[in-house]
Amino acid sequence: MIIVCCRRPIRLILILLLTLSLTPPASHAASVRLRFANFPGAGTFPCVSMERWAAELDKRLPGAAVVETFPGGTLLEAKNMVRGVMQGQADIGCISLAYHPGAYPFLSVFELPLGFSSAREASEVMYDIFMNHEVAETSKIKVIALFSSAPSQVLSSKPLKSPDDLKGFVVRSSGILADIAAALGASPVSMPQSDTPEALQKGLVQGVFTSFDVLKDYNFAESCRYGMVTDMPVYPMIFFMNLKKWKALSPELQQAIMDISREHSLWTGEYVDTHGKEATAWAEETYGFTLTHLSPEQQRELRARAETVVEEWVKKAEAKGIAARELLAEVMAARAALAR
Numbered sequence: 001m002i003i004v005c006c007r008r009p010i011r012l013i014l015i016l017l018l019t020l021s022l023t024p025p026a027s028h029a030a031s032v033r034l035r036f037a038n039f040p041g042a043g044t045f046p047c048v049s050m051e052r053w054a055a056e057l058d059k060r061l062p063g064a065a066v067v068e069t070f071p072g073g074t075l076l077e078a079k080n081m082v083r084g085v086m087q088g089q090a091d092i093g094c095i096s097l098a099y100h101p102g103a104y105p106f107l108s109v110f111e112l113p114l115g116f117s118s119a120r121e122a123s124e125v126m127y128d129i130f131m132n133h134e135v136a137e138t139s140k141i142k143v144i145a146l147f148s149s150a151p152s153q154v155l156s157s158k159p160l161k162s163p164d165d166l167k168g169f170v171v172r173s174s175g176i177l178a179d180i181a182a183a184l185g186a187s188p189v190s191m192p193q194s195d196t197p198e199a200l201q202k203g204l205v206q207g208v209f210t211s212f213d214v215l216k217d218y219n220f221a222e223s224c225r226y227g228m229v230t231d232m233p234v235y236p237m238i239f240f241m242n243l244k245k246w247k248a249l250s251p252e253l254q255q256a257i258m259d260i261s262r263e264h265s266l267w268t269g270e271y272v273d274t275h276g277k278e279a280t281a282w283a284e285e286t287y288g289f290t291l292t293h294l295s296p297e298q299q300r301e302l303r304a305r306a307e308t309v310v311e312e313w314v315k316k317a318e319a320k321g322i323a324a325r326e327l328l329a330e331v332m333a334a335r336a337a338l339a340r
């Protein structure tokens with residue numbers, strides 16, 4: 001505290017100088033510690049995105065936050081991520097919405113076969129539509145980024161030559177993607193991506209329904225030497241914050257977080273698109289990974305089978321109070337506008 005009753009100005013100056021020298025630099029004084037939990041391993045795209053988010057925030061507002069990152073489920077795992085962040089064990093978390101069937105009736109529209117050709121495109125549509133709506137299902141958390149994986153393909157430990165080979169094929173998938181796998185004739189087993197390496201190793205599943213990045217990042221190419229290009233839906237994901245922690249942040253820090261939010265979401269989509277291509281080339285070189293490309297007719301047939309899940313989604317979403325048909329139309333229009 002500054003003493004204002006000093007008689008001599010020199011003493012006042014000395015006290016002022018002393019006070020200033022004892023006060024740490026502004027950026028340190030204001031530094032907030034943010035613990036960011038993520039469920040997959042450090043090299044996977046959600047974790048690359050997490051590290052980049054921390055770096056971008058520091059560029060935007062240097063020293064305002066110290067972000068401690070916890071990849072690989074070291075602080076929270078896929079299944080307890082939402083509860084853990086809401087209870088304050090971490091300040092920020094990452095989830096793949098498909099691991100929580102029924103919990104995100106609005107955002108689950110992005111798990112449907114809507115023809116997204118890339119994660120970049122899906123992330124942009126998802127981000128803009130989410131930000132334009134009051135979304136009830138996320139009212140108890142603060143969403144700070146939204147993005148998706150790239151379109152889903154089948155990675156397999158046995159050769160798959162045609163859609164008929166998918167019959168009875170035991171494949172890891174989650175959420176609506178699991179329903180789609182079933183509609184394609186496969187036998188889906190739901191589990192988070194982070195549990196899949198063990199399931200593949202133990203032979204509990206014969207393959208994975210996901211994007212190509214994991215061929216390299218989880219070394220799935222070692223056991224999955226074959227792939228089928230199915231171009232099925234993306235998996236939507238979010239970064240989200242504990243709401244109380246969010247509200248306690250300074251307006252400047254809140255602003256900085258939202259300033260980087262859209263650009264970072266789109267960056268993540270673009271990153272996983274590019275990385276998926278690199279991972280495929282790497283798998284071909286390293287393990288002789290081979291891809292089956294379907295004929296246009298076979299692709300149409302698969303798409304038609306996959307689309308049978310849409311009506312079911314509409315019913316479920318409407319039962320949860322979502323204007324499902326309007327939302328679907330809005331997503332399709334936004335996708336078409338981007339593709340133009």
Ligand code: DTR
Nearest residue numbers: 040044045096149193210211235
């Ligand atoms: N398969 C989806 C999304 C996904 C794609 N690559 C990764 C890597 C790490 C975690 C998730 C994903 C999923 O399981 O969520």
